[in-house]
Amino acid sequence: MLLMAGSAHALTADEAKAIASGETEDRVAALNKAVTTADEKTAAFIQAMSDDAVKFTADKVFVMKDDKGYDPVTGAESKVPEDAEDVVNNNMMRGAFDAAQSVLKLVGSKDEKVRLEAANALLKNPDESRIPMVEKALAVETNEGIKAKLELVRAASLLNSADKGKRIAAAGALAQSKSPDTKLLLNERLTEETEADVKAALQRAIAGIDASLVWGDRINAIFSGISLGSVLLLAALGLAITYGLMGVINMAHGELMMIGAYATYVMQGIFQKYMPESMFGFYLVAAIPASFIASALVGAILERGVIRFLYGRPLETLLATWGISLMLQQLVRSFFGAQNVGVENPGWMSGGFTMLSNVTLPWNRICIIIFAGLVLLAMGWLIGKTRLGLFVRGVTQNRPIASCMGVNTARIDTYAFALGSGIAGLAGCALSQIGNVGPDLGQNYIVDSFMVVVMGGVGQLAGTVYAAMGLGILNKFIEGWAGAVLAKIAVLIFIIIFIQKRPQGIFAVKGRSAEA
Amino acid sequence: MTKVALPSKGPLLSGKGWTAFCIALIVVCAAAPMLNLWVPHDSAFYMSDYAVALVGKIMCYAICALAMDLIWGYTGILSLGHGMFFALGGYMMGMYLMRQIGRDGNYKSDLPDFMVFLDWKALPWHWTFSGSFVMTLILIVAVPGLIAFVFGFFAFRSRIKGVYFSIITQAMTFATMLLFFRNETGFGGNNGFTDFKRILGIPIATQSMRMTLFVMTGCTLLGFFLFGKWLIGSKFGRVLQAIRDAESRVMFSGYNPLPYKLTIWVISAIMCGVAGALYVPQVGIINPGEMSPANSIEIAIWAAVGGRATLIGPIIGAFIVNGAKSWLTVVAPEYWLYFLGALFIAVTLFLPDGVVGLVRRWIARMKAPKRNAGELSEGRAEAQRSLAASEGVEPAALHKIAVAAAAGEPEGARA
Amino acid sequence: MLTVKNIHQYYGGSHILRDVSFTATLGKVTVLLGRNGVGKTTLLKSLMGLVPIKSGSIEFDGHPIQKKTPYERARSGMGFVPQGREIFARLTVEENLRMGLAYKSGGTPIPAELFELFPVLKQMINRRGGDLSGGQQQQLAIARALAPKPKLLILDEPTEGIQPSIIKDIGRVIRMLADRGDMAIVLCEQYYDFAQDLADDYLVMERGEVIARGLGKDMEAHGVRQLVAI
Amino acid sequence: MTPDLMEEGALRVARHEGIVREGMTESGGRAAGFGRHVTEGEVDVAHGRILYLEDVSVSFDGFKAINKLSLDISPGELRCVIGPNGAGKTTMMDIITGKTRPDSGTVFFGSTINLLRHREAEIAQLGIGRKFQKPTVFEQLTVFENLELALKTNKGVKHSMLFKLDSVQSDRLAEVLETIHLAESVSRMAGNLSHGQKQWLEIGMLLMQDPKLLLLDEPVAGMTDEETARTAELFLRLKGKHSLMVVEHDMSFIKTISEIVTVLCDGSVLAQGTLDEVQSDERVIEVYLGR
Amino acid sequence: ADTIKVGVLHSLSGTMAISETALKDMVLMSIDDINKHGGVMGKQLEAVVVDPASNWPLFAEKTKQLLGQDKVAVIFGCWTSVSRKSVLPVLEEMNGLLFYPVQYEGEELSKNVFYTGAAPNQQAIPAVDYLMSKEGGGAKRWVLLGTDYVYPRTTNKILRAYLKSKGVKDSDIDEKYTPFGHSDYQTIVADIKKFSAGGKTAVVSTINGDSNVPFYKELGNAGLKAKDVPVVAFSVGEEELRGVDTKPLVGHLAAWNYFMSIKNPTNAAWIKQWSDYAKEKKIPGQMDKPLTNDPMEATWIGIHMWKQAVEKAKSTDTDKVVAAMAGQTFTAPSGIVSKMDEKNHHLHKSVFIGEIKADGQFNVVWKTPGPVKAKPWSPYIEGNDKKPDYPAGKSM
Numbered sequence A: 001m002l003l004m005a006g007s008a009h010a011l012t013a014d015e016a017k018a019i020a021s022g023e024t025e026d027r028v029a030a031l032n033k034a035v036t037t038a039d040e041k042t043a044a045f046i047q048a049m050s051d052d053a054v055k056f057t058a059d060k061v062f063v064m065k066d067d068k069g070y071d072p073v074t075g076a077e078s079k080v081p082e083d084a085e086d087v088v089n090n091n092m093m094r095g096a097f098d099a100a101q102s103v104l105k106l107v108g109s110k111d112e113k114v115r116l117e118a119a120n121a122l123l124k125n126p127d128e129s130r131i132p133m134v135e136k137a138l139a140v141e142t143n144e145g146i147k148a149k150l151e152l153v154r155a156a157s158l159l160n161s162a163d164k165g166k167r168i169a170a171a172g173a174l175a176q177s178k179s180p181d182t183k184l185l186l187n188e189r190l191t192e193e194t195e196a197d198v199k200a201a202l203q204r205a206i207a208g209i210d211a212s213l214v215w216g217d218r219i220n221a222i223f224s225g226i227s228l229g230s231v232l233l234l235a236a237l238g239l240a241i242t243y244g245l246m247g248v249i250n251m252a253h254g255e256l257m258m259i260g261a262y263a264t265y266v267m268q269g270i271f272q273k274y275m276p277e278s279m280f281g282f283y284l285v286a287a288i289p290a291s292f293i294a295s296a297l298v299g300a301i302l303e304r305g306v307i308r309f310l311y312g313r314p315l316e317t318l319l320a321t322w323g324i325s326l327m328l329q330q331l332v333r334s335f336f337g338a339q340n341v342g343v344e345n346p347g348w349m350s351g352g353f354t355m356l357s358n359v360t361l362p363w364n365r366i367c368i369i370i371f372a373g374l375v376l377l378a379m380g381w382l383i384g385k386t387r388l389g390l391f392v393r394g395v396t397q398n399r400p401i402a403s404c405m406g407v408n409t410a411r412i413d414t415y416a417f418a419l420g421s422g423i424a425g426l427a428g429c430a431l432s433q434i435g436n437v438g439p440d441l442g443q444n445y446i447v448d449s450f451m452v453v454v455m456g457g458v459g460q461l462a463g464t465v466y467a468a469m470g471l472g473i474l475n476k477f478i479e480g481w482a483g484a485v486l487a488k489i490a491v492l493i494f495i496i497i498f499i500q501k502r503p504q505g506i507f508a509v510k511g512r513s514a515e516a
Numbered sequence B: 001m002t003k004v005a006l007p008s009k010g011p012l013l014s015g016k017g018w019t020a021f022c023i024a025l026i027v028v029c030a031a032a033p034m035l036n037l038w039v040p041h042d043s044a045f046y047m048s049d050y051a052v053a054l055v056g057k058i059m060c061y062a063i064c065a066l067a068m069d070l071i072w073g074y075t076g077i078l079s080l081g082h083g084m085f086f087a088l089g090g091y092m093m094g095m096y097l098m099r100q101i102g103r104d105g106n107y108k109s110d111l112p113d114f115m116v117f118l119d120w121k122a123l124p125w126h127w128t129f130s131g132s133f134v135m136t137l138i139l140i141v142a143v144p145g146l147i148a149f150v151f152g153f154f155a156f157r158s159r160i161k162g163v164y165f166s167i168i169t170q171a172m173t174f175a176t177m178l179l180f181f182r183n184e185t186g187f188g189g190n191n192g193f194t195d196f197k198r199i200l201g202i203p204i205a206t207q208s209m210r211m212t213l214f215v216m217t218g219c220t221l222l223g224f225f226l227f228g229k230w231l232i233g234s235k236f237g238r239v240l241q242a243i244r245d246a247e248s249r250v251m252f253s254g255y256n257p258l259p260y261k262l263t264i265w266v267i268s269a270i271m272c273g274v275a276g277a278l279y280v281p282q283v284g285i286i287n288p289g290e291m292s293p294a295n296s297i298e299i300a301i302w303a304a305v306g307g308r309a310t311l312i313g314p315i316i317g318a319f320i321v322n323g324a325k326s327w328l329t330v331v332a333p334e335y336w337l338y339f340l341g342a343l344f345i346a347v348t349l350f351l352p353d354g355v356v357g358l359v360r361r362w363i364a365r366m367k368a369p370k371r372n373a374g375e376l377s378e379g380r381a382e383a384q385r386s387l388a389a390s391e392g393v394e395p396a397a398l399h400k401i402a403v404a405a406a407a408g409e410p411e412g413a414r415a
Numbered sequence C: 001m002l003t004v005k006n007i008h009q010y011y012g013g014s015h016i017l018r019d020v021s022f023t024a025t026l027g028k029v030t031v032l033l034g035r036n037g038v039g040k041t042t043l044l045k046s047l048m049g050l051v052p053i054k055s056g057s058i059e060f061d062g063h064p065i066q067k068k069t070p071y072e073r074a075r076s077g078m079g080f081v082p083q084g085r086e087i088f089a090r091l092t093v094e095e096n097l098r099m100g101l102a103y104k105s106g107g108t109p110i111p112a113e114l115f116e117l118f119p120v121l122k123q124m125i126n127r128r129g130g131d132l133s134g135g136q137q138q139q140l141a142i143a144r145a146l147a148p149k150p151k152l153l154i155l156d157e158p159t160e161g162i163q164p165s166i167i168k169d170i171g172r173v174i175r176m177l178a179d180r181g182d183m184a185i186v187l188c189e190q191y192y193d194f195a196q197d198l199a200d201d202y203l204v205m206e207r208g209e210v211i212a213r214g215l216g217k218d219m220e221a222h223g224v225r226q227l228v229a230i
Numbered sequence D: 001m002t003p004d005l006m007e008e009g010a011l012r013v014a015r016h017e018g019i020v021r022e023g024m025t026e027s028g029g030r031a032a033g034f035g036r037h038v039t040e041g042e043v044d045v046a047h048g049r050i051l052y053l054e055d056v057s058v059s060f061d062g063f064k065a066i067n068k069l070s071l072d073i074s075p076g077e078l079r080c081v082i083g084p085n086g087a088g089k090t091t092m093m094d095i096i097t098g099k100t101r102p103d104s105g106t107v108f109f110g111s112t113i114n115l116l117r118h119r120e121a122e123i124a125q126l127g128i129g130r131k132f133q134k135p136t137v138f139e140q141l142t143v144f145e146n147l148e149l150a151l152k153t154n155k156g157v158k159h160s161m162l163f164k165l166d167s168v169q170s171d172r173l174a175e176v177l178e179t180i181h182l183a184e185s186v187s188r189m190a191g192n193l194s195h196g197q198k199q200w201l202e203i204g205m206l207l208m209q210d211p212k213l214l215l216l217d218e219p220v221a222g223m224t225d226e227e228t229a230r231t232a233e234l235f236l237r238l239k240g241k242h243s244l245m246v247v248e249h250d251m252s253f254i255k256t257i258s259e260i261v262t263v264l265c266d267g268s269v270l271a272q273g274t275l276d277e278v279q280s281d282e283r284v285i286e287v288y289l290g291r
Numbered sequence E: 001a002d003t004i005k006v007g008v009l010h011s012l013s014g015t016m017a018i019s020e021t022a023l024k025d026m027v028l029m030s031i032d033d034i035n036k037h038g039g040v041m042g043k044q045l046e047a048v049v050v051d052p053a054s055n056w057p058l059f060a061e062k063t064k065q066l067l068g069q070d071k072v073a074v075i076f077g078c079w080t081s082v083s084r085k086s087v088l089p090v091l092e093e094m095n096g097l098l099f100y101p102v103q104y105e106g107e108e109l110s111k112n113v114f115y116t117g118a119a120p121n122q123q124a125i126p127a128v129d130y131l132m133s134k135e136g137g138g139a140k141r142w143v144l145l146g147t148d149y150v151y152p153r154t155t156n157k158i159l160r161a162y163l164k165s166k167g168v169k170d171s172d173i174d175e176k177y178t179p180f181g182h183s184d185y186q187t188i189v190a191d192i193k194k195f196s197a198g199g200k201t202a203v204v205s206t207i208n209g210d211s212n213v214p215f216y217k218e219l220g221n222a223g224l225k226a227k228d229v230p231v232v233a234f235s236v237g238e239e240e241l242r243g244v245d246t247k248p249l250v251g252h253l254a255a256w257n258y259f260m261s262i263k264n265p266t267n268a269a270w271i272k273q274w275s276d277y278a279k280e281k282k283i284p285g286q287m288d289k290p291l292t293n294d295p296m297e298a299t300w301i302g303i304h305m306w307k308q309a310v311e312k313a314k315s316t317d318t319d320k321v322v323a324a325m326a327g328q329t330f331t332a333p334s335g336i337v338s339k340m341d342e343k344n345h346h347l348h349k350s351v352f353i354g355e356i357k358a359d360g361q362f363n364v365v366w367k368t369p370g371p372v373k374a375k376p377w378s379p380y381i382e383g384n385d386k387k388p389d390y391p392a393g394k395s396m
């Protein structure tokens, strides 16, 4: 179905060629022209163009489909010569295609969501020439929300109108939408505006928008603090067991995280290779147990092979685990290469949740916050409430006596270390969703993890949580006004000073049991 | 009433010890220069410039390891921030060396190149003394010493112990590293200082200058070694070890641990600073990477590999680890981390007292069999007991004393 | 119940236990006496498997156990109250007692009689073990060993640091346990009167060797007190 | 057998026969070594008290371990403190030595020194020595070095760098070694001593420290009766020149040494008096001695 | 000797291994290639590989060793500027020769070094020009974002001066730095978003390799699209994108002198050679997904030009080779005939601007009409106008 049936005319070969090749500006002009009189063929061609599925030669354009060329005008299959070139679309061109498609969708689509998106897209790329179309769309639009958006689009399009009155009115209208997009439009106009009263109107509008964006900034800052905190927490939780409880100064903790991340990568590969495309999004679900098991296994091997000979000699564990960490890093380099490997967010974790016009909370971070919470609860329950947890705590405090109570200490040690390592693996799995997966992934987190565990008070799960969240939020708060480098320095200095005040961390064990 | 025989304090070094010390001194001051300067290059005995540089560098590291051992091995305080003191000493020396470049830099200016590049018109305040060699020497000691003093004073006063101390020292070096990375801090940012031309007007890139630095480093190392020996042998050293074992007992015995810890901490920091100052002209570069937490951990590792709470151990450890590193990165560039990692694991598993501990056990075993055989052949417990009684010690002590004697270590220097 | 034959033990090069042999029988209290440093603790630790023996055999309930790990020995029914209490400082009193029940199945309740014996433990059930006073800790250590109802109870100086009334209670408990007839008890003790009161059999050690042994009722006659004193 | 040991043996026998003669404490000239008082930093005991606690309270997470405790000790006194497990005896010593800060109350050493204003090391230097309930010695040092460190001298850094044992001090050390029966073990690592030996070593360190007030937390725990007797003898010798506060559960030991016995219960004084008096106190029997 | 030794000085461990390992393999492949074609002057090349482990002083030490012990004729190596600065004095003292294959900040010229990567004017300035153009989006405001070290700082200094010369106000430039290994770009991305509401904004990223992945992931998820705020990066190539899900990043840009996606026969052949080599040697990572990038190309060009120069000089003597290097040409995979400048030790290079595609490759959207001569002494830095365009100490 087409809106402008009367004026629509079929796509011509010349038009197609003008859109496909030449200087970008000319192509945009040709496109905008074609859109005003678009028919279905034009729409299909524009779609193909924005999919990069078009080739051209000096005199002909081909729409490509399954490696075959079709004439965009006639739709007939035609042979593509060897020397045909791919179309190249740069950002400007892509923007133009988006706008063109939006115009077409605005009236062509029955789906309200599509129309709303189209309206949003147009708002980012307003053009006075489209006003008639927008008005037509307004006339038939029934959805209030979309109508309001379209009003904004019209106002935005009028912002560069030659008529001063229209510009002032447009500024007023745009001020109603408290979003960064409209602010950008107003600002852009402001740099070009010469008339004083229009300038004033623009500035007023901008100030109004600014004021209402403040809350969004605050939410952003807090969210990013919590998010950083949850990352720190995940990184530190495993260490809270291997170091906090077991007393192993585990310098290979980071590498255990790295193994979890690589396990996620491997799981992704397996899904890509053996699973239907539609299942790909679930690779991460499978990667969670996989990363836990992979790291736990490595941890168990380390404990059996090295660590268990070193209980009661914590400083020696530093040396041995340092050696282990070097070897694990190199092992990964030998297997996977020194480069980073790519781990994708599954579809459901891509993008973000738009909370306010200037607050988009990325799904991957939201998921990690939730994940960290779940891991924390599970671990707290396991350590605090189960028999296994009791044995772990008992054994780590006094190995010989625990064995006299009938506890198989060697086995419990292995379980405990494997558990800590497995949690590190889970952290690695989570981190693969926001950062690098490479051989030195672990090195970036080891210092932070230790700081968190120690600041919380060694052996204090609750302290670890407080420290992680505290440092995360503090870091982001300072970063907001002093920049990332100074923020990091400030946080480190804060830790130094904080420990002066509380030499045993936030949750110090008080009293005589601390000395025992 | 039997007269109690109190153990007498051993000399600073045993006879054998002095001999070994003198040999080391001769090697450093005479043999190495001769092999480098006067032996023809194609001779098998020629000590290449590369070897001189390498050994010189490792001797600097050995000083750090020694410093680490005083604070960690003997006092039980693990510092994960000694890299910072090392780098600070290095930076003090580096500033002087940068000034000595004079107008020979890229920009032909009196200011160091990086300042010209940042459009600075004058030296920042903290470069005030960088022109004077004497002031530089003072600063090499004073800056690490003062920072260590302030940091240590507050930390020890707050009774920060164990890992808590380790972690804040790590935070300290990490923060300083980030600070020095910034160009605004005025230490050349990430690149740090390099391209040095001369010291005291004498070109650095000459063999004789290099040899001079080498000899100075060697003598400093040996000097610090003797100093450490003396310190640890004194009652001061024993208080340190007592603090390590039972700090509360030390306090209830009337010692305030604060000045003790602070003193050894500052001494240790200064030693690292001096090592850094000797290191910079020899390797030709100082940059904030030296303050990365990993570097400080490595210092501790040298000490552990060699053997903690012995003075010779850390020196040996520094040579073994760094020698292995230099060698393996060439012969097995893609596998050396496996070897190095395995070395660390092997040392902890099989040599709990480091290489020195191993050597001691060997020596003890060489001497012990006779004694053990004797004990076994006698067979009867009664006889053993009377032997012990006649020696005036418990049977358990017999063995201990034999081991200590065999290792030839004077009092107060046990693992 | 427990038969120890010719065991030898060394620390490093020094011979700590020399050819020690003895038996402990069900329903009897075997008391081990000796001066400081003669190797009593070492002997008890060897029984538990905490220190390895060089030679000799230990038989418990008819099975040789000298090759077994401490936890296997515990599971076969040996309970241990170590010298110096060694409670789990950062576990609560309740958790300490649960550790004592480690090899029992998950839901096994803490026997209520323990709290009758040591009421203070009930009172401090949620306090951290390490915060208790020295004597309270000692009581906890005994209760912990009793919790799984062992067949053999080994006590290393259980009265150290305990107030007199509770020492009496402990004495009564030990007597009672022995008299029930289903538990053998090995008790190492410095407190001579306490030891003598409880002893069915006694052993005196000197420099790692058993130098005297006999029935508890003969202790006075054999001049054991003097023996320990020299 | 040395005459020394024979003497000890006699004492042991005497004790068991319930005869403890007064004069025993004066036996031998060895006590002289402990009597050298240094005048500087002298504690003011003009008011007849060397230690004075008033209304001291401390609680841990809401649990009142010490509850309005008041107690004083005169110079030269040997005070025994008994009380049920958990009565607060060790906590009281923690407070006196600066290890624990009380929530309220005053603690004076002599009549001029407010102990609450001082840190552990200062308190030790003022002349309060302490033996812990759990023996704490420097495990990695030899017996000799343990004693040398405890020796009463200037404990500053510079001084200890340059320190050398002089002959008087060596003699002192040898003497203490004899007293604690560790002469044979001078060169052994303290960590390798048995429990009882460590107890002795810790007492030896206190002797070396030569404090005016000795706080002894269960000094004979884990000792044989014979050694207990020796300890008793030692304490009796020390008293007069030194003030002692001894916490013990060994009633026969208390009986040997006691003058005044303080019974602590639930963080405050329950009873005080001679041993006989408190032993017959119903409340003491109820909470402590048992029937 | 019947072989000529060639030093390979790239970090195989530590933080820089991520980038440098591929360069080591590229050197080895080039040597393989040269040896297969008869070597240099009839002699086979022999690689001496060492691992300076991302430790800057170790670079100097290894250089000493390569030149002094192993007597290598030339060294191919270094990535970071600081590593190059560290070896420079050693090279000059021992008169060694280094080929440095990475884009860098300029402000240096040594007669012992040939710079086969880009100087700022061969990368940064054209990129900014493009973004300012209507076609590139007509950016008015600029975020200069980098890792806190010399290359980004210098580049940004030059860019700031350049932008000012184009009439951009200081308030329209936001310079931001993050520490090495920074992995949390939430605040930065939020700030960019905020800043970009003030006018058409472009981001110039000099973020160092390792931090790019978290940066781009954040960018993608926060919904900052290339159409709205394009990011042009100077240190992000095919290799760096290996670790990124590029779908949300389509349209962001990079400026280089080479892209793997460039279509010409030389490049096709070279890529094939590399994939074959990677498979044959089972190079981890590369054998499954072989990638080429700009520094690899620069390495390849460098080693071949060195071969040509040695053959021209008939000697591996540093001075003779340096003299013979002047004006050497080589057909580069980027599709041009690359020329070593007669004087300034830098290559003449074409500049390409590519947009990231969904498959992790780049779509070349703009390029210079021809090779650009390097200006190691940027004219936008005060005092550089008087600098000679040849290394000091070199007889000209």
Ligand SMILES: Nc1ncnc2c1ncn2[C@@H]1O[C@H](COP(=O)(O)OP(=O)(O)OP(=O)(O)O)[C@@H](O)[C@H]1O
Pocket (backbone or CB within 6 Å): B394, B396, C011, C012, C016, C034, C035, C036, C037, C038, C039, C040, C041, C042, C043, C083, D192, D193, D194, D195, D196, D197, D222
């Ligand atoms: N870990 C050890 N290393 C070396 N020797 C030790 C070790 N533990 C104990 N010893 C020595 O072994 C001997 C026996 O010690 P043990 O602890 O068994 O004595 P004990 O009879 O229990 O003494 P006490 O009554 O004082 O507890 C002592 O001489 C002691 O010094």
Ligand SMILES: Nc1ncnc2c1ncn2[C@@H]1O[C@H](COP(=O)(O)OP(=O)(O)OP(=O)(O)O)[C@@H](O)[C@H]1O
Pocket (backbone or CB within 6 Å): A510, A511, A512, A513, C131, C132, C133, C134, C135, C136, C161, D060, D061, D063, D064, D065, D083, D084, D085, D086, D087, D088, D089, D090, D091, D092, D133
């Ligand atoms: N840090 C603490 N936290 C909680 N409770 C504590 C703490 N320290 C001591 N207590 C409690 O205070 C009380 C007094 O303890 P204290 O050790 O002083 O007793 P004591 O008189 O020395 O007993 P014992 O004779 O058994 O050694 C005990 O009930 C103990 O549980």
Ligand SMILES: NC(N)=O
Pocket (backbone or CB within 6 Å): E079, E080, E081, E082, E102, E103, E104, E105, E151, E235
């Ligand atoms: N030269 C660089 N990219 O550091």
Ligand SMILES: [Mg+2]
Pocket (backbone or CB within 6 Å): C040, C041, C042, C083, D194, D195
């Ligand atoms: Mg014992």
Ligand SMILES: [Mg+2]
Pocket (backbone or CB within 6 Å): C133, C134, C135, D089, D090, D091, D133, D217
């Ligand atoms: Mg107590």
